Amino acid sequence: MAVAILRQGDYLIASIRSDLTDGQLLALRDDxxxxxxxxxxxxxxxxxxxxxxxxxxxxxxxxxxxQTARLRGAEMVIVxxxxxxxxxxxxxxxxxxxxxxxxxxxEALGLLDQLVTHG
Amino acid sequence: MTDEVRVPINAxxxxxxxxxxxxxxxxxQGFSRTDATLIATAISxxxxxxxxxxGRGEIVLRALDEPSRCGLExxxxxxxxxxxxxxxxxxxxxxxxxGLGLGLPGARRLMDDFEVASAPGRxxxxxxxxxxxxxxxxxxxxxxRRV
Numbered sequence: 001m002a003v004a005i006l007r008q009g010d011y012l013i014a015s016i017r018s019d020l021t022d023g024q025l026l027a028l029r030d031d032x033x034x035x036x037x038x039x040x041x042x043x044x045x046x047x048x049x050x051x052x053x054x055x056x057x058x059x060x061x062x063x064x065x066x067q068t069a070r071l072r073g074a075e076m077v078i079v080x081x082x083x084x085x086x087x088x089x090x091x092x093x094x095x096x097x098x099x100x101x102x103x104x105x106x107e108a109l110g111l112l113d114q115l116v117t118h119g
Numbered sequence: 120m121t122d123e124v125r126v127p128i129n130a131x132x133x134x135x136x137x138x139x140x141x142x143x144x145x146x147x148q149g150f151s152r153t154d155a156t157l158i159a160t161a162i163s164x165x166x167x168x169x170x171x172x173x174g175r176g177e178i179v180l181r182a183l184d185e186p187s188r189c190g191l192e193x194x195x196x197x198x199x200x201x202x203x204x205x206x207x208x209x210x211x212x213x214x215x216x217x218g219l220g221l222g223l224p225g226a227r228r229l230m231d232d233f234e235v236a237s238a239p240g241r242x243x244x245x246x247x248x249x250x251x252x253x254x255x256x257x258x259x260x261x262x263x264r265r266v
Contacts, residue, residue: 019135019138019139020135021131021132021134021135022131022134022167023131023132052142052156052159053138053142053156053159053160053163054160055160055163055164055167055222055225056164056222056225057163057167057222082156083153084152084153084155084156084157085156085160087153087156087157088156088157088160088229091157091160091225091228091229092225092228093224093225
């Protein structure tokens with residue numbers, strides 16, 4: 001399985017386990033968007049530590065996952081962008097302002113707790 | 120040394136092995152982990168260009184060895200309709216600097232040499248190289264090995 005998604009309270013944690021095809025990334029976006037509504041999710045964490053390349057399409061897709069989640073009433077945080085991947089991502093003139101990122105899962109959970117008011 | 124790897128690009132799933140092969144060859148050429156990532160990312164961009172705009176093509180990766188530097192050459196080739204205005208595709212003179220999406224200009228920033236050869240009806244070939252200067256220690260070791 002390329003992505004494992006587990007639920008913790010009203011958060012979803014999606015761990016990407018290996019390099020993804022474009023199709024798998026778009027399927028992840030659709031899956032998360034669906035679950036946010038169906039399971040009343042308030043926060044989504046996407047763990048990208050296993051990705052050793054994030055090119056412009058993948059960066060845009062991650063940004064669109066964040067945007068989609070927000071339109072469905074949830075916040076998203078990316079965890080674990082590798083240092084050299086971050087260097088490469090900066091070379092694309094992408095607007096990644098919607099992407100919030102932290103280095104580890106604990107920080108991501110802390111950030112979501114600040115962003116989300118639990119019902 | 121003529122290390123050459125050919126990766127056929129016919130679907131978006133072919134980008135995964137293209138990235139992995141590029142990284143492996145880059146590391147074999149002594150590139151740092153960061154440079155190997157930049158190379159693999161640039162390969163991903165030109166491979167995606169093939170998938171999105173043409174549908175099929177190939178990527179040839181080659182190790183280059185020169186006395187004072189070594190490099191990795193990436194050639195992305197397709198027989199598609201070609202690019203009418205290469206300068207525009209690279210974002211030259213456009214106010215947004217974006218050209219054909221962000222892929223080609225981004226790949227150019229990630230590599231050292233970058234060249235696009237294309238004409239309508241004649242396909243497109245993108246050739247790009249990343250170089251690594253051999254340092255004194257490396258050259259000394261090599262000289263010693265030869266003696």
